[in-house]
Amino acid sequence: MVNAKINGKDIQVPENTTILEAAKLNHIKIPHLCYLKGVNEIGACRVCVVEIEGQDRLVSSCNTVLQEGMSVLTNSPKARQARRVNVELILSQHNARCAECVRSGNCELQTTANDLGINSFPYHKDLPAFDWNKEFPLIRDAQKCIKCMRCVQVCDEIQAMHVWDVSRTGSRTTVDVTGGKDITEADCTVCGQCITHCPVGALTVRDDTQKVRDAFADKDKIMIASVAPAVRTSWGEQLGLTHDEASANRLATALRAAGFDYVFDTDFSADLTIMEEASEFVEKLKNAGKNKFPMFTSCCPGWVRFVKMVFPDLVPQLSSAKSPQQMFGAIIKTWYAQILGVEPEKIYHVSFMPCTAKKYECDVSCMDSSGARDVDVVLTVRELGRLIRSEGIDVTALE
Amino acid sequence: MSRLSIMNETKAQATADSLYKDLERRVTGAPPGLCPLDLASSFLKLCASQTCGKCVPCRVGLPQLTNLIEDLLDGKGDMKTVDLIEKTAETISSSADCAIGYEAANMVLKGLKGFRDDYVAHAKTGHCAAEGFHAVPCVSLCPAHVDIPGYIALVNAGRYADAVRLIRKDNPFPSVCAMVCEHPCENKCRRRMVDDALNIRGLKLYAIDHSGHVPVYRDGEKGAEATGKKVAVIGGGPAGVSAAYYLAQMGHSVEIFEQRKRLGGMLRYGIPSYRLPREVLDAEINTLLTAGDIKVHTEISIGGADYPLKKLNEEFDAVFIAIGAHTDKTLKIPGEDAEGVMSAVELLRRIGDYDYPDFSGKKVVVVGGGNVAMDCARSSLRLKADKVTLAYRRRKDDMTALAEEVEATEVEGCEILELAAPLKVEVGADGKAKALWVKQQMISNIKGGRPAPKDATADPIRLEADIIVVAIGQGIDSYNFEQAGIAVKWGCIQALDSEEIANMPGVFSGGDCVSGPATVIRAIAAGKVAAANIDEYLGYHHPIEMPTDVPEPVPHNRPACGRVKMRERPIDERIHDFNLVEKGMTEEEMLQESNRCLRCDYYGFGKFRGGREFRW
């Protein structure tokens, strides 16, 4: 154990604990922006700086280990000033139009700035010009990027796809697609991990809710929703529902209220995928000599893209079955269209999914069993919340 | 009102001057790999601040040039911008009224030539050709990329044996390098921004002086499993032995063929023992030879009729040629074949085999201005010469020898005669040299970045001499290899950056024989590169791994502080023997010096990327 002082209080923490963690263990909050435990401990934003008594310079608490006998001041005048100025400097390169930002309310920079009470702004705004392909499911806004490098690290260290890299030099240093490529040409699996870990709204999922609203407006369309199990269990959180309140039935009611004619659970086609894959596996086993094993599932488009880009020689080992989302799409636009007795083009099928890669998947050109697009639009859990809110539906009042 | 007044420095002026000094240090310590356009633009801003404001091209032109370069940097320019920059800079260069203007423009023009690709890349793509990345300065400047902050931290922690192990991961010769490395790693040490570069070599010396014997493997450790592959190494200098060391660790069987009696190459037959004691060299080589299956054949010269290269090619799976640069360059002046005239290589080679000529009662003149010339002059003093004079064509400032070597040569009692070009050797009736006649020179225009000498209108000078040592450079004995089909240019073997010989699969070459006479650490790096690429060529990928952890830095104050210099034995004592001149740091000096390290592996970009290479 290490004995030290934080803000005059004697504390004891296990060896190799950072100052930030030690403070947290003792209920002292130190604001931080770039730090992501185990992934990004590079000391970039300098918002977490604290003073160590007897030392001239401040240290970043996120990656400095607390030493025996250290006396740390998290709120000394020097630390306070540096923290504030550094946040103001970050804001000078951040297009803080929070009202138009999907991350508003869930943004680490916004929270930090608000908590510090920053309400006037002393620096020149310095926003870089940039260009991005808005058709791709992953959207980057360079004017919001705070250069924390989390996305680079997550993609390098966890996803191993190396899509993001430091770009440009000197004071123009920023983050961009590796090698200056267009995102569509990068090895991006569209897994969305960078979006999840971006502290601000610089990385977002393409918002497709307006497409759905437009479809609602088209009176000829039969609106069908299919909801993935993960969405069904997590949808209520952002709308303030408890776990028990956020039932499948309530979700179905909400979707109907929004304008869907039919609501399905993707569970059904997940079973179909499993059955397809199982029978394919049995077939392959019969011809064991001709086939390579193991056989891999094809149920996740992110995984399929990963195999195609990183281990192309394993592609023959992927199952040829469609994912649950696309099986459902095919069924809706063929079999169910027949049941309803309508042309597949009349059906507008919205798939609610927990992951960005599905947005990419529904756009793949061969996903048209009926001759029309099997899945018209994919919305994520956050988009589902936005759709419900924008329709003014009070979910608490529903059954 | 007084008619004249004394010039007094104001506080503001004094501060400005000291800021200029800071700037100088900052420029010297500039990290490698920056965007050259950004540099040009920043530099122009400084230049523009110096303009007196009188003439148009300088006052208006320099800021406009800055704007144009900034446009390129912001991705707002195109090739027309580049052309306009060129036209404007040419005009300022040819029409500004004083050097403040035209020299600033000349720097831009120099950049337009030197890094044109970067200008074009910015114009066409909006950013640099190669995206710069902030490597650890010392590590990136060390040709072998030794983990310098890592071993400095280990020395600081008193873990000397681990420091030696960590150095060996990239450089098998920590002891040799601790004594004679030219330490390019110190050139851009970030600490220069604070005060002065770390004494990196001195800290390495502390490690090897205090580590005791460090075997290649710890108890229970061993190299990779035997692969059954055979590699021949031609030449037992630092390049050859380094390659053998790593290849043996990777499990290959290595045979070294060395034409002399002992291994070491120029470490033994060039560098005198007062800088690198033979016991240290022998101990280091003997340790390295225990890395695995290494056989040594001495007194065998490869390439001739007895041992043609072809034979090795047939008997071995791969061959590494590291024959160094061992032939002498001659002056080509009358009387050069007189008795008493010898080459640097000849003299130092004799000493290397413990054959010390006696120069007592003799006057020695050494010709040359490089490190080898200094070694010959200092050795001659130790061989008891009456008087040693060093004659050099250019000025002392222009010598290629390290400044500290020149200084040591002078303080030990050698007279340096500048601007003296050899004319002829005066030969006595007995066929022995009597004197060296030199033509007086004057320094003239700068050519290829160096001031060139030219003949002065003055009478030749006679330098009485019984011994004349010619130390004007070495050539490479590559003739036999050229005959065997290897491309050779100016004597240098032509190898690719991977050290492969283009038209001969399995044959690699590196070290002085490829680069021309260079340095120990470059030869070591060549051996390392050869080992890695030979391993791949043989179809393997044996990584060489970090042998130890590195202590994380603990934050502490780093006030500006002087650099610890190495001590030397007193002059009147050391010039009578060939024993080591230099003395290591004391413990308190080592602690202070190692605490000066800014730990660029951790602070700055290092913590994000490139701070540590865990394997190669």
Ligand SMILES: Cc1cc2nc3c(=O)[nH]c(=O)nc-3n(C[C@H](O)[C@H](O)[C@H](O)COP(=O)(O)OP(=O)(O)OC[C@H]3O[C@@H](n4cnc5c(N)ncnc54)[C@H](O)[C@@H]3O)c2cc1C
């Ligand atoms: C006097 C002197 C002082 C120096 N001082 C320094 C210094 O202080 N710091 C520094 O960094 N560098 C110094 N150098 C340079 C440094 O020693 C060399 O750059 C380095 O040794 C080159 O290593 P190498 O392995 O390429 O070649 P070498 O060290 O030259 O080794 C080549 C070996 O190959 C052998 N060989 C040659 N031909 C054949 C053949 N056909 N068959 C078999 N074997 C062959 C040679 O005998 C020799 O042993 C100095 C050089 C000299 C001459």
Ligand code: SF4
């Ligand atoms: S895009 Fe987001 S995660 Fe990536 S560097 Fe910018 S702010 Fe950080």
Ligand code: SF4
């Ligand atoms: S301060 Fe230390 S790590 Fe940085 S360049 Fe100098 S020696 Fe290397």
Ligand code: SF4
């Ligand atoms: S780490 Fe910070 S202070 Fe150091 S060079 Fe990078 S940006 Fe500058």
Ligand code: FES
């Ligand atoms: S959170 Fe510690 S420096 Fe950014």
